[in-house]
Amino acid sequence: MSAGEGLRLAEAVADVYGDLRLEPVLRHLLRHTARLTGAAAGSVSLIDAVAGRYTKAAEYGAFCRLGDTFPLDEGATGRAFGSRRPVVIPEYGQLRAGHLDGADPRRRGPAAAVPIWWRGEVIAVSVTFAPRAGAFDARDVDDLEALTQTAAAAIVRTGRFGTSLATVLRRAGSVVTEAGAVRPVAPEVARVAADLVAPGARVGIVYRPDGVRVMVRDETDGPGWAGEPPRIAGGEVTVERVRGWGVVLRADIPYAAPAPFTAREAGVLELMRHGLTYREIASRLGLSPKTVEKHAGAIMRKTGTSNRTAAVVTAMDNGWMGDSPHTAFG
Structure with missing residues (x-):
């Protein structure tokens, strides 16, 4: 050259x-x-x-x-x-x-x-x-x-793992209005929100500092989300019937789902991220290599992966690591 x-x-x-x-x-x-x-x-x-x-x-x-x-x-x-x-x-x-x-x-x-x-x-x-x-x-x-x-x-x-929530919901046939500084969300957040929205519903998305608020209006005469509101890890869902307007569901969802790891697993995962071997991680944490392998196996099971690299990438994908891309979104 x-x-x-x-x-x-x-x-x-x-x-x-x-x-x-x-x-x-x-x-x-x-x-x-x-x-x-x-x-x-x-x-x-x-x-x-x-x-x-x-x-x-x-x-x-x-x-x-x-x-x-x-x-x-x-x-x-x-x-x-x-x-x-x-x-x-x-x-x-x-x-x-x-x-x-x-x-x-x-x-x-x-x-x-x-x-x-x-x-x-x-x-x-x-x-x-x-x-x-x-x-x-x-x-x-x-x-x-x-x-x-x-x-x-x-x-x-800059957030390659981000998902456009509005795009996901519009693809399902919903009419979507957005407010606030639009930002991508973790794939798990998009899946949770999509599960709350019926095809063709009118949806409002408000991007807040600590999470996204999804408001869904059901204009039918049916019961609309009858029974207990769905539960969201780290979030809250309320359902209210408004006379002459229908049923309104409000869901406050954090931008990243809570990490599923124990404190020890999180420590092992962080050192895996930096490329340390199981023996090096064991020495750093004062554990036996076999115990570290057990924690690593739990991490891969919880991330649905079969190797260390994929486990780290998936954890970053879901915003489960300290300086992952999703941290900046919140």
């Missing part, structure tokens, strides 16, 4: 990190991707490997169903995730379950899909559509990989 090329890439990386909010990070990444390769368009999708899906989080120069969620085995993103390496697709239109509109001319050209890694896991995929020259060469792919990987830490720090 020449001095001029190195400077151009360095300037691009500096600009990507110029505004550590997720939307600007991804927008800057796509803009510099286009400048480096001459690309006509591109998109970035965030990976939720545990749920087996990905969400289109940003796009440039094309309509790729921004905000929609897809299974991890489809599209260019699915191809790169499955391969665990950059993939060049000679003709995007021949790809199973591609997401460009059928009339888009870019369907007839190539696309490059590049995974973005963090701690051994693919957390996002950047898809770039045909450069002006009509093809990708080895240098294009190398530039794409070098640039996209620099965005990994920014994606993590």
Whole structure:
């Protein structure tokens, strides 16, 4: 790489990190991707490997169903995730379950899909559509990989695990109004809120400093949430019948669900996060290695994972660690 090329890439990386909010990070990444390769368009999708899906989080120069969620085995993103390496697709239109509109001319050209890694896991995929020259060469792919990987830490720090609650509820057919500084929520929070809302309901979401308030109005003549209000860990639900208006449910939900770990498990998890071996953790905490392995097994069981890395990532996903991305949201 020449001095001029190195400077151009360095300037691009500096600009990507110029505004550590997720939307600007991804927008800057796509803009510099286009400048480096001459690309006509591109998109970035965030990976939720545990749920087996990905969400289109940003796009440039094309309509790729921004905000929609897809299974991890489809599209260019699915191809790169499955391969665990950059993939060049000679003709995007021949790809199973591609997401460009059928009339888009870019369907007839190539696309490059590049995974973005963090701690051994693919957390996002950047898809770039045909450069002006009509093809990708080895240098294009190398530039794409070098640039996209620099965005990994920014994606993590700005909340890659965040879920748009309004998008989840609208996808279920609800009419949603938002108030306050809109922020992403942990996936578990989105699932809890979705369970409270019937399809087609009118929903208000208020983003507060310590959590999100979800207000649901049931305008039917039925009993509406009859019986005991549902219980939410760390939150509160109330149901009130308002004469001439229907039944109103109010749910105050923390941005991150309470951690399910004991104090000892939390200590082991924190040291696992820093890459210590079980023997090193045992020495640090004054425990036997076998006891540490027992705590680690409990952590993996509670996170629904089968290895240490996945357990740490899942704990961060749910805001169960001290300086995880969700801490900043509260």
